[in-house]
Amino acid sequence: MSQHDKSAPRIVAIANQKGGVGKTTTAINLGAGLALKGHKTLVIDLDPQGNASTGLGVEPDQRVLTTYDLLLEGKTLADTMVSTEIENLYVVPSTADLSSADLELHSRSRRASLLDNILAHSSTREQGLDFILIDCPPSLSLLTVNAMVAADAVLVPLQSEFFALEGLSQLMMTIREIRQTANPDLAIEGVLLTMYDGRNRLAQAVMNDARETLGDLVYNTIIPRNVRISEAPSHAQTIHQYDPSSKGSVAYMRLVHEFLERNNVTGGVHA
Numbered sequence: 001m002s003q004h005d006k007s008a009p010r011i012v013a014i015a016n017q018k019g020g021v022g023k024t025t026t027a028i029n030l031g032a033g034l035a036l037k038g039h040k041t042l043v044i045d046l047d048p049q050g051n052a053s054t055g056l057g058v059e060p061d062q063r064v065l066t067t068y069d070l071l072l073e074g075k076t077l078a079d080t081m082v083s084t085e086i087e088n089l090y091v092v093p094s095t096a097d098l099s100s101a102d103l104e105l106h107s108r109s110r111r112a113s114l115l116d117n118i119l120a121h122s123s124t125r126e127q128g129l130d131f132i133l134i135d136c137p138p139s140l141s142l143l144t145v146n147a148m149v150a151a152d153a154v155l156v157p158l159q160s161e162f163f164a165l166e167g168l169s170q171l172m173m174t175i176r177e178i179r180q181t182a183n184p185d186l187a188i189e190g191v192l193l194t195m196y197d198g199r200n201r202l203a204q205a206v207m208n209d210a211r212e213t214l215g216d217l218v219y220n221t222i223i224p225r226n227v228r229i230s231e232a233p234s235h236a237q238t239i240h241q242y243d244p245s246s247k248g249s250v251a252y253m254r255l256v257h258e259f260l261e262r263n264n265v266t267g268g269v270h271a
């Protein structure tokens with residue numbers, strides 16, 4: 001992929017209906033890593049909690065135009081994208097306003113493909129983005145469905161703990177439904193094991209289970225449990241700014257490498 005050209009960006013929805021599995025952390029630190037490697041990257045904060053916006057340093061008073069305006073008020077990417085402290089990294093921030101969007105979406109026609117229509121618009125190409133990462137809320141609501149309809153692929157963070165695989169069948173069912181209806185080409189970009197503690201035998205068992213069940217869909221990169229990762233957002237920084245030598249930063253940079261390899265060489269895995 002050439003950088004900053006006017007071809008369509010690759011759109012990846014980061015989704016798992018479970019909360020606290022590392023979606024937002026991955027959106028922030030994968031996004032920042034891609035930007036640090038020179039790829040113009042946009043994170044769309046699709047969670048009313050706005051954690052991705054906070055973690056990327058967008059203060060509440062800077063959130064003038066938000067994902068809500070993009071989705072429901074006819075605003076464009078150019079209107080709503082804000083830059084971050086990291087060159088090449090942009091975010092469409094969200095606020096609690098977005099929590100009413102789900103209900104409002106239900107009354108719209110083509111309610112599942114609003115985001116797709118917006119991102120497929122020619123003005124998106126004018127931004128010269130290489131990647132768009134969508135940080136989904138912890139549900140399979142219409143917001144998440146909009147992300148999956150708009151996306152080329154879904155990246156699924158999986159917390160290395162008991163029951164992690166259980167919620168996955170529901171997520172896979174949703175992906176299948178979306179393939180059958182609005183987005184036949186939706187791929188699974190990869191399943192990412194997060195918050196891994198190698199000393200914990202249960203975590204090892206989850207990893208082995210995931211590899212057995214999902215095979216190549218699981219990234220080789222594993223994100224370790226690392227306290228620096230959890231500290232970074234309270235400093236409004238990505239892990240790469242907060243502590244570039246931490247295990248967390250190194251792991252997310254390794255993910256960047258693997259992500260780019262999958263996207264450039266194999267073009268993603270279609271399961």
Ligand code: ADP
Pocket residue numbers: 018019020021022023024025026051138194195196223224225226227229230231233248
């Ligand atoms: P989600 O977006 O899926 O709800 P988050 O990315 O917000 O999950 O992560 C949940 C919590 O776990 C956050 O407080 C985050 O800082 C912390 N966290 C995420 N990944 C790690 C990690 N690898 N090591 C330690 N803490 C982590």
Ligand code: MG
Pocket residue numbers: 023024025047051136137
């Ligand atoms: Mg989140």
